[in-house]
Amino acid sequence: SSPVPRKLFGEIRSPGYPKPYPNNNISIWNIHVPKGYVVKLTFKYFDLEPSESCFYDYVKIKADKKNLGRYCGQLGSTTGNHPGRKEFVSKGNRMHLAFHSDFSNEDNGTVIPYRGFLAYYQAVDLDECDPNNAVEEEERPQCQHFCHNYVGGYFCSCRTGYQLQSDHHSCKVECSSELFTEASGYLSSPEYPQPYPEDLRCNYSIRLPKGLSIILKFLEPFEIDDHQQVHCPYDQLKIQARGRQIGEFCGTESPGSIETNSNEVDILFLTDESGFSRGWKIHYTSEKIRCPQPVPRDQFTIIRDLQPVYQFQDYFVVSCKTGYNLMEGNRKLLSFTAVCQADGTWHQSMPRCEIVNCGSPTDLTNGAFIYVNEPANNSYQSVITYQCNKPYYDIVTGTGGDSFTCSSEGTWVDQDGQVRIPTCLPVCGKPVSPITEVQR
């Protein structure tokens, strides 16, 4: 009897093989492969004395406390039980081989030299997760939730919200700090849609990069213990965004879809010591947080390429109609751009457009100006006309004439676009009261 070393493969030979085996021989082999494997045995060569029911010489194979057969004979012999190419596979990691030869191998006085056998065995991975591979009930892998086989072993894991216990098989609900960081995903009460366990203190946190807004969509069924008169006295589903509670839910009416406008959402699920409700499931998604639609403050403001929706990192450019200036307070702006920030606000508030004011026209020495149109002010498109103090002065203008208009650039310009104002020159030789000779 010789234990076979715990190898992954090997061969077993009858005594003296390939020479004929001796008489009166009992040889035992205990094949032992590492745990997580099973033994697979095949006979490369088998030549034993055939006999009815293998009464004389035989090889007996046992594994998992079961006989796998008793074999003898030769290939093609009518008596006996030749194993042929049969594969003998154990359920466990052991296999027992026993060889027995009687006192002679004569046949009608002729000694026939039966050679014996040559067998090969190998360790084959045991899929511990296949319940059909269990050796005995108590040895079956008892992964409570998920079983994962690998060569030479297996391990257990648990469903979301459960924690693998120290026995590496059982799972216990653990939902006190579940963290979700993907752009979208699913979360539900433990066991959903089966009734959730009691005494739960679950906390599901969704954390996404700034600038994203989380949208929660409740799926059906939605079922949390409630009360007709009192709001959520037994079990509560609380939803918080950036530390601020935005809702507390129970009952059977689904909250539907909730836009949180936040990149950080916490979902607290608290249950008492009893109940038989099926719980809840949420599909969360995210999108870039939105900013309020920009609205012009007055009718002279132009928002370029207005978009139907503005989201994080979007921007808009504002300008004014001709003759109007962009103003922020009392400050004139050359341009304006606002960017949608991560918190859903614009980084600058909308400016206003103020009509261009050219200021008071330059006074004309020895002359004056009058406003041509109404109202008489210095705003864009106002028109003035310069005049000289007649009859003592005459006006001398450029080619643009004596009328000046308040331009969009904030200057008074004549019809040629020039800013130079006319000049009043003295009128010579025109006395108001010339001498008049009467008597002749």
Added chain:
Amino acid sequence: ILGGKPAKAGNFPWQALTAIHGRGGGALLGDRWILTAAHTILPKGAGGNNVSLEQLAEEANVFLGHTKVEELHKMGNHPVRRIFIHPDYDPKDDYNFNGDIALLELKHPVTLGPGVLPICLPDTTNTTFYMDGHVGYVSGFGVEKNFISNKLKYVSLPAVAREKCQSWLDSKKRGLPMIFSENMFCAGFLTVKRDTCQGDSGSVFTVLDTGSGRWVATGIVSWGIGCAEGYGFYTKILNYLDWIKGIVREE
């Protein structure tokens, strides 16, 4: 002004009263120039008086805007910035008033009105104003009947043909070798007592240009032999237009 009439307000709004070396006259050009006679600034026979033009400008008094001397004074002096004397004028030559023309630049432009208006200068091509018999008017605050006038007077005088002027000069027995240059003309009468006189120097001889309806200065009261004893002699402005425009434009 001898044999003239009192001027009414607004008749000669260009008339200036000067007080540089005694009383003189002048005429407003534009709104900041006074046209006058050079000898009112640098009199002939003044001897070795070496006062600079800058000092003369500082001390010059110019009045505008009224026909009464007292009212003129009340209205205030118009300070002079600079004085321009024609380079041909020689204060040492007692008998030659050639180049008797000067410009005074006022420090501040005057505001025109009914009492203060400029005179026009003649067109460079128009010589008709100097033709024999063309009547002009001269105003001034000068002497009348041995008394200096406190009110502005004016007199109408005809221009006289050059040969008549020269002929009359030659006939004078006083022996003053006065020069009658081409830059002068004479006007007035031989026997009618109408003339300009001392104190009128610098005032302008004006004619009405009927084409434009404007009064034009054609001469400056310059010199004569006595007053109302013959013709009076005037600086011919037409010959000094380039000089006047050159100074006025540059300044």
